Amino acid sequence: MKVTKFGGSSVASAEQLKKVLAIVTGDSSRRFVVVSAPGKRNNKDKKVTDLLIQFYNAVVYKQETDEVVREIVTRYTEIAAEFHVAKQLEQVFYTELQQLQENYDAVDPYALDRFLATGENLNAQLVAACFQQSGVNTRYINPKELGIIVSDEPQNARILEQSYEKIYQWRNSDEILIIPGFFGYTVDGQLCTFSRGGSDITGSIVAAGLKAELYENFTDVDGIFSASPKYIHDPELIEYATYREIRELTYAGFTVFHDEALMPAFKAHIPVIIKNTNNPECQGTLIKKNFEDENRNEVVGVASDDGFCGITIGKYLLNREVGIVRRILQILESFHIGFEHMPSGIDDISIILRERHLTREIETELMKQIEEKIQPDQLSIEHGLSVVALVGEGMRERPGITADSTAALARKNVNLRMISQGADERSIIFAIRSEQERLAVRSLYYTFFD
């Protein structure tokens, strides 16, 4: 039995929803369907969720709301019309939005969550109605009924363990259940939305709870690519990847989905597949804990991200002075700054940070404190760095990869500001000047692919 999730663009129009219907009915093991709110149909279009935020603001500031409400309902009824279920839904949806508005209370911490969740919630009802109309034995199910119980953190809810066995009870449902993504209910019955990953996390949770054989994540791309199309024309699709590889790839620049959203499935060892609603024949990217016989590349991908900076601290006998690095990190921590990497020489250490953590004020204060509390012989900060990660569990078996990658970068005169490769040898991480990011990604990609 499979849990199948469809993203916003897969349910943005009647045409898309027909593809979804074909996909679901095309495999009898697809019995649990999680849907996002309708996304953009084209570049100029608005996501329903954004319309709901607009609606929310209008309510908060007591502005006119008829038009935005009509716009929201129309997004659904246009789809409904094609499936001949517009009549039965139109009034229901208007009523739901009116109640949202009437029940709004400025001091209610859950108010925004309810507005946001409505996009998915109405869509699940729409999809269920369309499927039924098409003769599929299906129904909408509310996350509360399904058993998605979350922490009491508006817009930042986390799943509670107890949810899983509740969800498991639905395992043998004879109807196909249509589940709205993106939200759950607290123990006290309050609606709370998840922080990141929206509907992806709901799908992941449901798959884990049901102990599904597979969690299918349908998007509008064929899967995860071995490099960003931003730098590589028509990059290779990753057919098989491990959870760890996906983690490391998404860490640096891969944004197909939010990898944290997949954690519930990962932890329950449920295989995940990323597929394309618009090209379901494409095998997509299968993600598992590990692979035995499949013949996989040693390197599965090259990821990169900019917006890093590096602080270099030199101090004589730095490595003999127990506690000095801990004190440096303590200073960072006092600014709530975590670091990404910390390669070290003999008397010096480089700390690679995300640029976004540093305003000019914070930077000045941070450097001042390091100067005062650490009294380094040398202290400098370099902005405009990018991190490039070469990722692949197979690298462990082949010492040559580090050599090949550094050679490739050297041939293009990419100046390595930092290299970090830890004992697990699942990735090699390079810090370089951002101007050279494109060059670095391309030279690494063409060294290990085609």
Next chain:
Amino acid sequence: MKVTKFGGSSVASAEQLKKVLAIVTGDSSRRFVVVSAPGKRNNKDKKVTDLLIQFYNAVVYKQETDEVVREIVTRYTEIAAEFHVAKQLEQVFYTELQQLQENYDAVDPYALDRFLATGENLNAQLVAACFQQSGVNTRYINPKELGIIVSDEPQNARILEQSYEKIYQWRNSDEILIIPGFFGYTVDGQLCTFSRGGSDITGSIVAAGLKAELYENFTDVDGIFSASPKYIHDPELIEYATYREIRELTYAGFTVFHDEALMPAFKAHIPVIIKNTNNPECQGTLIKKNFEDENRNEVVGVASDDGFCGITIGKYLLNREVGIVRRILQILESFHIGFEHMPSGIDDISIILRERHLTREIETELMKQIEEKIQPDQLSIEHGLSVVALVGEGMRERPGITADSTAALARKNVNLRMISQGADERSIIFAIRSEQERLAVRSLYYTFFD
């Protein structure tokens, strides 16, 4: 004006002392001579300092001392005889040793220092007498008279800043001053010996105080080699090195001298040269802050050292959890353990430590605490690692070096457990299995030398 220091083997016998005399009188700018205690004349021989420790223990445990005292004095008188100054010195030296014994007080914290320092102190008197007898205008000077004022830490004294201007007063002495190395006096006039580097540090301090043009460090090797003769037959001599390069080389395995001993000279920007008493024609190794025109190798040396281990800690979202690494270091610190390197992947970090910090008990307790306080998804320790450092300031200019070195290691199937290269790019550090240390050093050496 130069400060010239001679190590133990350079003053171990009359034959050696004649070489020293020739060296000192061969250059009129050599006006300050620092001497160690007589070292071994052959493999079976004992260092005078070791005889003094034997003497000290005999006194402490109230054992018979005549024989060891005779043995010590004989080491000096044998040399003195050749220079016809045995008569004048023999009784003086006996008296000094007797007084040491008579003044011994079990509760005196400086007692051992006085015994230890006697080796250098008598030797400086011997050398001065021999030089005078040979017609050189010279005299022995006691560190107190010279102005070497140290912190009140028996066997672990550090030089006090005020010493330097006192020493500077001697700059224009018309006599060649013979200075015993290894000790100074506290503000209260107590004799204290230095912790490490013995006489090297005295020479370094005197050179800094006098603002000498050069500090000559005469040993029994031609200088510093680009790799350990333990692994490389007849390795290249390093003709020019910067202070930083020497630091990084000595860090990992180079034991010609203790680099900390050279810090006073380094800080005063006094050039240091390492030369061979037995082969003074050899140009030796010149160490300066930096070099302009000299044509130097980009890589000056390959150093290595074993006895490392690596702790690898994996935890999902490790790099987003501000403070987690600081907490890991805090645990290490609670065991007074510093770390050497800390390369990191995405969700994992490897900590490279000196094996000597870990007894089995400490290791067990350390791992237990990391397990409890950090709750990692993965935690492991690997013993039997070596660190190999490729060092050279010129590496900064040539990206290719990282590639060439990793390629060389890959060709020999050296498995890299860790790579660390910081922003200063003065060295690349590899952690490998100790079984492969020899292989790694050789493959790197033959990649960058001859």
